Amino acid sequence: MNNPKIILYVLFVISLTINLTWIIFLLVKPETMSLGEEYDVRVINNFRDNSSLPLVIWCTSPQGDLGGRALQEGDDFGWTAKIDIWSLRTEYTCTMKWNLKRKRFEAFKGSRDSDRCGSTKKCSWSVREDGFYFSSDEVYWTKDFSWL
Known part of the structure; x- marks a missing residue:
C-alpha cells in the first residue's frame, strides 16, 4: 500500500x-x-357546545413535553415544530381527551406534513365531535380521522 x-x-x-x-x-x-425549517402547529377546539366539558390536550415533542391545557370552545394550543438536523425524529404527538373519548395522534410529522403544510408552513387541526380535520390555511379543512 x-x-x-x-x-x-x-x-x-x-x-x-x-x-x-x-x-x-x-x-x-x-x-x-427541509432541515431547520419551522412550522406553526395549532390544535383548535371546534366543538359546537362543550362549555361544561373542555377538550383536554397534552403534547410531546422530540425534545420533551410541550405541556397541556384544557381548551374551551374556540381555544387553541399551538407551538413551533422544527425539523432539526441533529434529531431527525420530527413527530409531535398529542393525546386528546373529551368526555369518555380519548385519542392519540401525530399533530406534526415531518415526512407527512412538510409538504402538505404548504408554503405558509401552517399545520392546523380542528377537533370536532366527529373527528380531526387538517388545514394549511384554516379555510379549507379535510377530515383526517375519527375519534375511534
Missing part, C-alpha cells in the same frame, strides 16, 4: 461512497430536505 496511486484511488472511492450515501439518504428521507 505504499503506491501513491493506490492510496489516492482508495481515498477517492471512500469519498465517493460517503457522498453517494448522503444523496441516497436525502432521497429516502424527504423531510431532511
